[in-house]
Amino acid sequence: MxxxxxxxxxxxxxxxxxxxxxxxxxxxxxxxxxxxxxxxxxxxxxxxxxxxxxxxxxxxxxxxxxxxxxxxxxxxxxxxxxxxxxxxxxxxxxxxxxxxxxxxxxxxxxxxxxxxxxxxxxxxxxxxxxxxxxxxxxxxxxxxxxxxxxxxxxHPLQALTDAMTITEHMTKKRPKVVFSWAPHPKPLPQAVANSFVEMIKRMDVDFVCTYPEGYELARHITEGVTTTHDQEAALKDADFVYVKNWSSYADYGKVLSTDTSWKMTAKKMELTNNAKFMHCLPVRRNVVVDDEVLDGANSLVIEQANNxxxxxxxxxxxxxx
Amino acid sequence: MxxxxxxxxxxxxxxxxxxxxxxxxxxxxxxxxxxxxxxxxxxxxxxxxxxxxxxxxxxxxxxxxxxxxxxxxxxxxxxxxxxxxxxxxxxxxxxxxxxxxxxxxxxxxxxxxxxxxxxxxxxxxxxxxxxxxxxxxxxxxxxxxxxxxxxxxxHPLQALTDAMTITEHMTKKRPKVVFSWAPHPKPLPQAVANSFVEMIKRMDVDFVCTYPEGYELARHITEGVTTTHDQEAALKDADFVYVKNWSSYADYGKVLSTDTSWKMTAKKMELTNNAKFMHCLPVRRNVVVDDEVLDGANSLVIEQANNxxxxxxxxxxxxxx
Amino acid sequence: MxxxxxxxxxxxxxxxxxxxxxxxxxxxxxxxxxxxxxxxxxxxxxxxxxxxxxxxxxxxxxxxxxxxxxxxxxxxxxxxxxxxxxxxxxxxxxxxxxxxxxxxxxxxxxxxxxxxxxxxxxxxxxxxxxxxxxxxxxxxxxxxxxxxxxxxxxHPLQALTDAMTITEHMTKKRPKVVFSWAPHPKPLPQAVANSFVEMIKRMDVDFVCTYPEGYELARHITEGVTTTHDQEAALKDADFVYVKNWSSYADYGKVLSTDTSWKMTAKKMELTNNAKFMHCLPVRRNVVVDDEVLDGANSLVIEQANNxxxxxxxxxxxxxx
The missing domain is CATH 3.40.50.1370 (Aspartate/ornithine carbamoyltransferase)
Structure with missing residues (x-):
């Protein structure tokens, strides 16, 4: 010991x-x-x-x-x-x-x-x-x-799991990690998002957080983080793509958009550096992410849950x- | 081992x-x-x-x-x-x-x-x-x-229990086992009935299944099984009487009859060879079976549950x- | 042993x-x-x-x-x-x-x-x-x-706990124990009150039970017990004050009174011999008892729960x- x-x-x-x-x-x-x-x-x-x-x-x-x-x-x-x-x-x-x-x-x-x-x-x-x-x-x-x-x-147990999973699967010194909002029919808490961002800020990674307008997280969470409303630009050359829905912080607890264009698709994953896909689960299939991404060889969601x-x-x- | x-x-x-x-x-x-x-x-x-x-x-x-x-x-x-x-x-x-x-x-x-x-x-x-x-x-x-x-x-855990209980209590080589439908106010699944019949078919017993018209189980379940709508004829010389309600398979999930004449009574048990009484429980007293049968010396229901x-x-x- | x-x-x-x-x-x-x-x-x-x-x-x-x-x-x-x-x-x-x-x-x-x-x-x-x-x-x-x-x-597990707690905290041979009714917005069972009174009757204490008119417990419970409708007189020189609501036994299960004057207060506790305060929990603060009594140095409620x-x-x- x-x-x-x-x-x-x-x-x-x-x-x-x-x-x-x-x-x-x-x-x-x-x-x-x-x-x-x-x-x-x-x-x-x-x-x-x-x-x-x-x-x-x-x-x-x-x-x-x-x-x-x-x-x-x-x-x-x-x-x-x-x-x-x-x-x-x-x-x-x-x-x-x-x-x-x-x-x-x-x-x-x-x-x-x-x-x-x-x-x-x-x-x-x-x-x-x-x-x-x-x-x-x-x-x-x-x-x-x-x-x-x-x-x-x-949700710090999830964040610790996520840090562990990224560490196990990173194949280079300073991987690019993209955290992307995704649509969801119901308002969800910001807990997973908050803890993930707070955790990732303390890791030696190239981090980008992307979400539609109105979905900014609390300022103290994203302080010092690169953020963008351009999901496709964010995804470029990513090594890890973590997708998660959350409800609005500004217009608190509201679903401002269910814009399906924010769903993670195989086509978008092609923009990445053959990125690993992550989600904390439970996940709504074909709303948050397409079946082929979730079921694909690069999906880490089951191993994440194991961790x-x-x-x-x-x-x-x-x-x- | x-x-x-x-x-x-x-x-x-x-x-x-x-x-x-x-x-x-x-x-x-x-x-x-x-x-x-x-x-x-x-x-x-x-x-x-x-x-x-x-x-x-x-x-x-x-x-x-x-x-x-x-x-x-x-x-x-x-x-x-x-x-x-x-x-x-x-x-x-x-x-x-x-x-x-x-x-x-x-x-x-x-x-x-x-x-x-x-x-x-x-x-x-x-x-x-x-x-x-x-x-x-x-x-x-x-x-x-x-x-x-x-x-x-x-419900294969129940069926294994039932096979075990019959084996423990049989006093002759090839006992007669009667499986009888009974009335019930609510529609119940066929799960217990299906598994019991499938199990008993593989045991060396004289098996008869009796139920009112309209309560036939799925054909693949009762294939090769002696069935009858005449409950009293079925009970004759039985060594084991297993009573259970199920809803209709043909008119799926429906209660076609609550005909109280199908209830198991002490009088009907007299038709048997001093048969042991079985039920998987829970059982509705005086609807499925009369108190005196359930509480009688030949009732195995508590031991069944133990098994x-x-x-x-x-x-x-x-x-x- | x-x-x-x-x-x-x-x-x-x-x-x-x-x-x-x-x-x-x-x-x-x-x-x-x-x-x-x-x-x-x-x-x-x-x-x-x-x-x-x-x-x-x-x-x-x-x-x-x-x-x-x-x-x-x-x-x-x-x-x-x-x-x-x-x-x-x-x-x-x-x-x-x-x-x-x-x-x-x-x-x-x-x-x-x-x-x-x-x-x-x-x-x-x-x-x-x-x-x-x-x-x-x-x-x-x-x-x-x-x-x-x-x-x-x-509620005999509670009563045994209470006897244990009183025994641990008594500082003289025959302490005075007061059991007082308190107001509550909802009708509660008499279970805790019954078992406490039955238990305390078997202990060597000076016991008084106080409650408003209409809140008499069953006769076989309070038989031989000193009872009074005068809460303040009861509290005089008490070493232990146990407070608990119950609904009416006579007008069965009814809330006859939510008279806030029966609430236990610091002022009333001054009538006692620096009494320890007891309650079985859960307790509605500032309805059954004031915060300052419950949070005071003489409150035994947390230790009671531990016991x-x-x-x-x-x-x-x-x-x-």
Whole structure:
């Protein structure tokens, strides 16, 4: 065990909780080679996973990661199985909420060693979502490390996975990575986009972000990033093309365009340097991306999903050191 | 370990995946005698159980079986907890479905060693149901063994349980087994009936299937089977009476009759050779069968349910060899 | 291991299943000091936890307790995941219920070593609720020990926790314990109140129960207990103040009053002997109790919730001896 492995983390709320992207990616890739080699870390330790929203990859890969580490797993769908939570201080709770997060977070902390939470953006209020009241309340009141399994504005487990996948597949020193908006019939959160951009900014790549007018991400996210509304220009010579929809930040939570011309096609991929195709999944076929791209030899989406396990395992391991 | 134990199976989709009914039944009965004797099979292995429909026996007995084998268990209710899946190829997914089964099955396979799925018949389209699009899609795209925990047209874990229960309780060489339709207020799938008939055809028993007009099962199921609309004639000298409702196959998914005269009663059981009574459960009392039959000394229904654990354990063991 | 530890219990349905409150509390406190010291009790044992209602503390603490004992845990939300149950005998089940508890309880018993059940009061019929038909049906038909995780009229895991918490925090021989009703916008069951009063009657404390007119608990519960409608008089010199809402027993299941003057306040707490504040949670802030009391140095609510784990662990251990 090297010294750098021994830095214990107290939360994994955003990519800012990563001290060194390169070191984390390297260690995640090491774990992938021998995932069962760390069973002693989780002995007699319990993770509680609280879901306020649907989940497939995150739910299963995080459980698998915990199991690799020998942990006990408690899964709870908070809506339906639990009580509806109050997040505001000083409220007279005579309306719909039954329990304050202050109690819930303190109490749940006593039953586990790590607490993982999924709580999507409401997309109704930019202020509420970008204040991250749900997960920040848990971080504030919990007495155990918290893992963000996708919050209103961030999905750092996905971003770590993405950094790992790019690192595994890059064949030159400073690859060109293009992050492109794509159409979608429903308004989606900016969480994946935010975390991906924040992560990629810390990697040694040539990065371009492309989206239609009105789809600018928050300024603090894209600060220092090359952005363009010209998708085809962006794609030129790309080594990696990551496609993802998000709803408008400016006109918050709105679908401004379902312009199908932004869909990723095989023809557009020809503009690239035989680029690898990435998406976090779930993906709407032939809306976000054409079948032939998703099913093509250069698609990394299934391997990306597989890497979720090792990203989660790394984060858990760092909390258990 | 005998050689026959060592045949690893890649899927348990229907009773056709059983190479030898007699051998499987024998081995399931052996497991029942010492269920904890196989803990090494599941070490560091994980089963993911995906439910698209309610389940009591299947949910609990399959988990118990996995635990007996030392496996880790991940349970997921796909509806509500996950994304709604698309099953058709080439669809422009701009409507209700969020993820294609092609991704879902490939991705989930990466998080487990065995994948078990429950996906009932819709009873809306015979073509859709009998094409088994849900479970066959998973079988097609998954990279790990798949267990059918009741699909649109088959419930092979139940059928294996039933074969095991009959074998344990038969007191003569070639017992008479009667499978009788019974009334039910709601339309039920043909899955249990199909798998039971397919299984029993491969056993050395005198088999009769009885149901009212209009309730014929699919021709490929009852091919070679003695059938009759005369329930009382069928029951004569029976050693086992298995009762089950199903909806019409011809007039697909319809309840054609709730004729209470088809209910199993103590009086009808008197026509038999002191027959054992069987049902897969859940059962509607005094609609499908009278209390006194279900509660009588000859009722095997609770033991049948118990055998679900060992049937599931055998199938899992064969996948883990 | 002392002899008194070795008394195996067959059910934990109410506080009456406790032979000696003092001994149980002492042993729970012993377990708390070394919760991982009993791993051999649960080897190859499985608990099935069936929920008919929401749960946070009970769900997580009971799982944690089982994990401490080395048990396997199967959790099931009966509504939604299972079949709707029939509880009456002799019914012709041609309506909404799909399975009789007689089968369900017998069957589930075969898949586990301990069965834990949560089934709240309906608050529609006093007769139905106080006959405890759900949990008593399971007790009647199950073949394994049953734990009450809050039934219509009792919450004995909470009461054991409360006795433990009071014992840990009492600083004199015979402390004064006040149990006070508090307002709540919705009708709540009497389960927590009933079990707390039944438990406290068996402890060597000076006990007073206070509530507005119309909120008398069932006579057999408060028999022998000092009760008063004068909250402030009750609070005088109290060492412990336990606050809890319940709906009317006389005018069954009704909210007769939301009189905010019954809310617990810092000013009222000044009437006490620097009393510790208790509540079972979830609690509606500033309706049941003011923030400053709940957040004050004398509040035991978080520690109370923590003790749930050890109360559950003791009950499980007694079933596994």
């Amino acid at each position: 090297e010294t750098k492995d021994m830095i214990k983390i107290e939360k994994y709320f955003s990519t800012h909780d990563i001290d060194s992207v390169a070191d984390w990616v390297e260690e995640a890739i090491t774990i992938k080679k021998n995932p069962l080699g760390y069973k002693e870390y989780g002995q007699n330790k319990t993770i509680a996973m609280l879901f306020f929203n649907p989940s497939l990859r995150t739910r299963l890969s995080t459980q698998k990661a915990a199991v690799h580490l020998g942990m006990n797993v408690i899964v709870m769908n908070f809506n339906g199985e639990g009580w509806s939570l109050e997040y505001n201080d000083g409220t007279i709770m005579d309306q719909g909420t039954s329990e304050h997060v202050k109690e819930a977070a303190q109490v749940v902390s006593q039953y586990c060693d790590v607490l993982a939470i999924r709580a999507f953006a409401s997309l109704e209020s930019k202020e509420d979502d970008y204040s991250e009241k749900v997960i920040k309340s848990f971080v504030k009141y919990a007495s155990v490390p918290i893992i963000n399994m996708e919050s209103a504005t961030a 979720r396990t090792y990203a989660a395992q790394l984060v858990l391991k760092k909390m258990l050191e | 005998e050689t026959k134990d060592m045949i690893k199976i890649e899927k348990y989709f229907s009773t056709h995946d059983i190479d030898s009914v007699a051998d499987w039944v024998e081995e399931a009965i052996t497991i029942k005698k010492n269920p904890l004797g196989y803990k090494e099979y599941g070490q560091n292995k994980t089963i993911a159980m995906l439910f698209f429909n309610p389940s009591l026996r299947t949910r609990l007995s399959t988990q118990k079986a996995a635990v007996h084998l030392g496996m880790n268990v991940i349970v997921m209710n796909f509806n509500g907890e996950g994304w709604s899946l698309e099953y058709n190829d080439g669809t422009i997914m701009d409507q209700g479905t969020s993820e294609h089964v092609k991704e879902a099955a490939q991705v989930v396979s990466q998080y487990c060693d065995v994948l078990a799925i429950r996906a009932f018949a819709s009873l809306e389209s015979k073509e859709d149901d009998y094409s088994e699009k849900v479970i066959k899609s998973f079988v097609k795209y998954a990279s790990v063994p798949i267990i059918n925990m009741e699909s649109a047209t088959a 679900r654990t060992y049937a599931a354990q055998l199938v899992l063991k064969k996948m883990l060899e | 002392e002899t008194k530890d070795m008394i195996k219990i067959e059910k934990y349905f109410s506080t009456h299943d406790i032979d000696s409150v003092a001994d149980w509390v002492e042993e729970a406190i012993t377990i708390k000091k070394n919760p991982l010291g009993y791993k051999e009790y649960g080897q190859n044992k499985t608990i099935a936890m069936l929920f008919f209602n929401p749960s946070l503390r009970t769900r997580l603490s009971t799982q944690k307790a089982a994990v401490h004992l080395g048990m396997n845990v199967i959790v099931m939300n009966f509504n939604g995941e299972g079949w709707s149950l029939e509880y009456n005998d002799g019914t012709i089940m041609d309506q909404g219920t799909s399975e009789h508890v007689k089968e369900a309880a017998q069957v589930v018993s075969q898949y586990c070593d301990v069965l834990a059940i949560r089934a709240f009061a309906s608050l529609e019929s006093k007769e139905d609720d106080y006959s405890e038909k759900v949990i008593k049906s399971f007790v009647k038909y199950a073949s394994v020990p049953i734990i009450n995780m809050e039934s219509a009229t009792a 749930r784990t050890y109360a559950a662990q003791l009950v499980l251990k007694k079933m596994l001896e």
